Amino acid sequence: MEILKQDKRPLYLKIKEHIENLIDQDIYEAGDKLPSETAFAKKLDVSRASLREALRVLEKEGKIIKSQGVGTFVAKPIPRFKRGIEELFSVTDTIKNEGFTPGTKDLEIKNVKVDKQLAFKMNIDQNEDILKLQRVRTADDKPVVFCIDYLNTNLFPIKINEDFSNSLFDLLENKYKLKIKYAVTEIIPVTAKKKLVEKLEVKKNAAILLLEQMHYDEQERLFLYSKNYFRSDQFQFKVLRSRKK
Structure with missing residues (x-):
């Protein structure tokens, strides 16, 4: 050639x-x-x-x-990030722990009205205002996760002009003193369509892992509903399972 x-x-x-x-x-x-x-x-x-x-x-x-x-x-791509799903982790910490520099791009923040489906998921009244946070998380400037978060701002006075470029967990725990207790998580395999292709810079119909999570505080209040789309060529999640005696 x-x-x-x-x-x-x-x-x-x-x-x-x-x-x-x-x-x-x-x-x-x-x-x-x-x-x-x-x-x-x-x-x-x-x-x-x-x-x-x-x-x-x-x-x-x-x-x-x-x-x-x-x-x-x-060969199939080797995921850069491998971890157990039992631990409730922030994307920022996961990226840092693997030696990469975390970043944020395409940040969008706005107050939205809760529709019927979301109101049911978050156990709040329909048409209430909540904060919607949408962003792409990067590792060494490479997009790896597309995050959509819905925050029940009735529970804490978080503002739309807050700095959401880093860990949301750290912001809520350190500045707003909200103690995160646990999350109920569903892992859903999806394929990349137009929006995910654009945000994650993947090919159409690429395999994506969606973690749909409902986060609760120490008072058992659902304060955060999130949909995190992980590139499956970058992330691999493991679960420790034991046989019942």
């Missing part, structure tokens, strides 16, 4: 980057079998030795999997 030969870097690095681009463009998807070395080298117009070195590096990085006597396959 002429474009590879024009690049002055070592050939195997150029081949590696080209294969990564083919995977990013879904020409080869997770689980797909790559052509044989002979066929692939001929297709890219490169030597088998250079291709073999590029594949070696890709395998070391976990981007492809070689199976002796079977072939070479595109």
Whole structure:
């Protein structure tokens, strides 16, 4: 391939980057079998030795999997964030604990009227005003979670001009002295449609994990209803289960 030969870097690095681009463009998807070395080298117009070195590096990085006597396959993305679902965590702390810098973008804050469905979920009167917080959480500037939070502001005097760029849990606990006791959580697999594609920078119909949560304080009051959409290529949740004796 002429474009590879024009690049002055070592050939195997150029081949590696080209294969990564083919995977990013879904020409080869997770689980797909790559052509044989002979066929692939001929297709890219490169030597088998250079291709073999590029594949070696890709395998070391976990981007492809070689199976002796079977072939070479595109690996599934390895989630950067793995944790148990038993612990009630903030997205900010999760990102920090993995060594990334948390951030926020596309922040939208407004007072909204509670519709019938939301009023039922939050156990409040229909048409009451609550605060709706919508934002994308990032890890090293890469979008990883799209968060929609509904706050029952009848329980605490939080303002629309508050700083919501960091952990919502820390803000409620430290500034408003609201003690978060537990959350009832439902994990729902969804696929990315137009809004999630835009917010999370994923492909259409990409797998997304929705955590729909109702948060309660020490007085058993439902103060926060949230819908957090996690990129499944970035997050993996685990549950510890034990057999009843």
